[in-house]
Amino acid sequence: MLDVRRMQVLRAVVTSGSVTAAAAHLGYTPSAVSQQVAALEKEAGIALLERVGRGVRPTAAGRLLAQRTAVISESLAEAETALADLRAGRTGRLSVRYFTSVGPTLVASALARLRREHPDVRIDLRLIDPEDPLAEVERGEADLAIVVRPRHGGQEGVRLVHLLDDAYLAALPAGHPLAAQRVVDLADLAGEPWIGSEPPGPCLDVMLESCAAAGFAPDFVASSEDYATALGFVAAGLGVGLVPxxxxxxxxxxxxxxxxRRPEPIRTIHAAVREGTLSQPALRGLLDALEEAARDSAPAVSSSASARR
Structure with missing residues (x-):
């Protein structure tokens, strides 16, 4: 295999017309330049320079390699520029995974800020599987996923960055007797027909575990994995439910x-990223933007916490 550095030395000799001039340009000694060209000729298996008086000129093979070296040098320069842009967060691509209810609240705001700060970074944005939220991050198929923290914590090599605690609210038909109360004990909903609003996964686990702590298992008479539909069922008087x-x-x-209250179901929302990627400027910028969006939404979320005190 030909050595690129030696090819660049050859190109300097061909461009300048002599070993001495090339040495002065490169900061080498003439002897060092001659040794590099000789080593390259050995690698190529053919003469690259021929003497003409006190100077040298390239052979056909030498001209070919010098021309190819110019192309290689240009490609290397472009690669270095592209790499510098990527390191600085000016370009690149981020794969982001999220679940539906954080889309309009956290994700939209964060991506708008990221676009302002890193306009040339492309975003691959997709909904995640709620039952296995960390898998794509762990496998390196996604750079960041917004998840409800799984029961057993994160995977090795994946960092969970806390964004916010999202409390569940009781959803009642407007004419329900409990609708007159500001705060509802979860146990008071034990004998009610229930409308399911969550698919299997950590969010549903939060609901079921809270109901179990209140001493009952909800009797689901209808189910929807869409909050708007679930609330529609509640509005029609089909049952009650919990919605974050x-x-x-x-x-x-x-x-x-x-x-x-007693207890208050709360899902804890995190951003999941691989430990080794946090130094990437664009990813760090997105994480900062998500944390800012979470802080902006905190007053509405934290009001339930103040009700407990």
Whole structure:
């Protein structure tokens, strides 16, 4: 295999017309230049320079290699520029995974800020599988995923960055007797027909574990993995349910949303990233933007916490 550095020395000799001039340009001794060219000729298996008087000129093979070296040098320069842009976060691509209810609240705001700060970074944005939220990050198929922290914590090599605690609210038909209360004990919903609003996964686990702590298992009479549909069922009087604050944004009429206590179901939302990627400027910028968006939404989420105190 030909040595690129030696090829660049040859090109300097061909361009300058002599070993001495090439040595002065490169900061080498003439002897060192001659040794590099000789080594390259050995690698190529053919003469690259021929003497003409006190100077040298390239053979056909020498001209060919000098021309190819110019192309290689240009490609290397472009690669170095592209790499510098990537290191600085000016270019690149981020794969982001999220779940539905954080889309309009956290993700939209964070991506808008990222676009302002890193306009040439492309975003691959997709919904995640709620049952296995960390898998794509762990496998390196996604750079960041917004997840509800799994019961057993994160995977090795994956960091979970806390964004916010999202409390569940009781969703009641507007005429329900409990709708007159500001805060509802979870146990008071034990004998009610329930509308499911979560698919299998950590969010549903939070709901079921809270109900179990209150001494009952909910009797689901209808189910939807979409909050708007679930709230529609509640508004129609089919049952009651629990909906997280982020999922209750833009709720429909006919539904009373009330804080819950004893216990208060809370899903803890995190951004999951691989440990080794946090130094990437664009990814760090996205994480900062998500944390800012989470802080902006905190007053609405934390109001339930103040009700417990």
């Amino acid at each position: 604050r982020l999922g209750a944004a833009g709720r429909r009429t006919g539904v009373a949303l009330r804080r819950v």
